[in-house]
Amino acid sequence: MKKHLNVGIIGYKFMGRAHSNAWMKAPLFFDLPAVPVLKAACGRQEESLKEFAGKWNWEETETDWKKLVARPDINIVDIALPQQLHYDVAIAAAKEGKHIFCEKPLSMNSKQAEEMLKVCEDNKVKHYLNHNYRRTPAVSYARKMIDDGKIGRIFHWRCAYQQDWIVDPEFPLTWQLRKETAQAGPQWDLNSHAVDLAHYLIGDIATVSALTTHFIKERPLADETTSGNLSASTKGDEKGEVTVEDAALMMVTFKNGTIGSFEATRFATGRKNRLTFEIYGSKGSLVFDLERMNELQYFSNDDEAGQQGFRTILATEAVHPYAANWWPAGHIIGYEHSFVHAVADFIKAIEEDTAIKPDFADGLKIIQVLEAGIVSAETGSQVTL
Numbered sequence: 001m002k003k004h005l006n007v008g009i010i011g012y013k014f015m016g017r018a019h020s021n022a023w024m025k026a027p028l029f030f031d032l033p034a035v036p037v038l039k040a041a042c043g044r045q046e047e048s049l050k051e052f053a054g055k056w057n058w059e060e061t062e063t064d065w066k067k068l069v070a071r072p073d074i075n076i077v078d079i080a081l082p083q084q085l086h087y088d089v090a091i092a093a094a095k096e097g098k099h100i101f102c103e104k105p106l107s108m109n110s111k112q113a114e115e116m117l118k119v120c121e122d123n124k125v126k127h128y129l130n131h132n133y134r135r136t137p138a139v140s141y142a143r144k145m146i147d148d149g150k151i152g153r154i155f156h157w158r159c160a161y162q163q164d165w166i167v168d169p170e171f172p173l174t175w176q177l178r179k180e181t182a183q184a185g186p187q188w189d190l191n192s193h194a195v196d197l198a199h200y201l202i203g204d205i206a207t208v209s210a211l212t213t214h215f216i217k218e219r220p221l222a223d224e225t226t227s228g229n230l231s232a233s234t235k236g237d238e239k240g241e242v243t244v245e246d247a248a249l250m251m252v253t254f255k256n257g258t259i260g261s262f263e264a265t266r267f268a269t270g271r272k273n274r275l276t277f278e279i280y281g282s283k284g285s286l287v288f289d290l291e292r293m294n295e296l297q298y299f300s301n302d303d304e305a306g307q308q309g310f311r312t313i314l315a316t317e318a319v320h321p322y323a324a325n326w327w328p329a330g331h332i333i334g335y336e337h338s339f340v341h342a343v344a345d346f347i348k349a350i351e352e353d354t355a356i357k358p359d360f361a362d363g364l365k366i367i368q369v370l371e372a373g374i375v376s377a378e379t380g381s382q383v384t385l
């Protein structure tokens, strides 16, 4: 019988569901060296927690996260919480010797991220930061094509992460819209994903020039007991100030000479969760769109004259990363599969004692870029990393 690794998850809203699904599915579709067991789920509201745990087959529940991370039978702590809570939980879990699977963005600031990394290293635990989009077959394959020299020298990176869930001025002031609980708006939530992809596909960023803006300055207060899955009810008529930006734009230079741009917004009406990047190089170009996540658009200068043009690679064949674990070629996968891939790689990394990326060191670098963006927007000057 395969070894078991007991998982304790903290958080049971949108990411709690996405992670639970991944812990369940990974051993069914991947040949793993150990099987994750959905041991205990933790949250503050007992009734809804129990409902969640029952539905997703978590064996037990805990309402105190400190108890959960101290339990000797827990091997992995899954932090499916807002960023404001990552620091305390990650430090405590690492000190208890637990491996950590942490939702993004890593932390509220780079000081926290540095400490989280150090405590994990000191305690020799695996630390994974869940920037899941890297693990779509198309994005992983884009990286392979770049490594294989298909794109040549990269000149341009152009990325936009667009959503529209707060366009309505009556959308309540949830934790994501307050600096003390979120640190920043789409700069943190969305550009963290985009910067992770840029680091993965292009390389380290050298300088940042940014601007941020507020479209709606006040909103009705939120009833936080109802908040989750990107919605919440309002709490009466009282309003409060929105203290994070609504949209952020960054222009960057990379250490390897590529230049790039990032657009992150929650005000792109009609765009629900659209993440696109374009990469232009000396030999070819690549375009990805999360709304068509099984595809990559590829242009090659090597194609015959007269027959050149962007063509669609359908990243569902056995040669594409992760794809062979699912269905026969051409049978597409979705958002949730990227979480399953992360869990599968994480279990392998624990059992084989290998690195898993992105880790907290990568998370620290991402937070440093995001902070540089905020400083640049505030000062109106370019920031060198």
Ligand code: SOE
Pocket: 014, 104, 163, 189, 190, 193, 230, 273
């Ligand atoms: C909200 O913007 C959000 O849930 C992000 O926090 C996630 O990371 C992204 O995958 C989907 O949108």
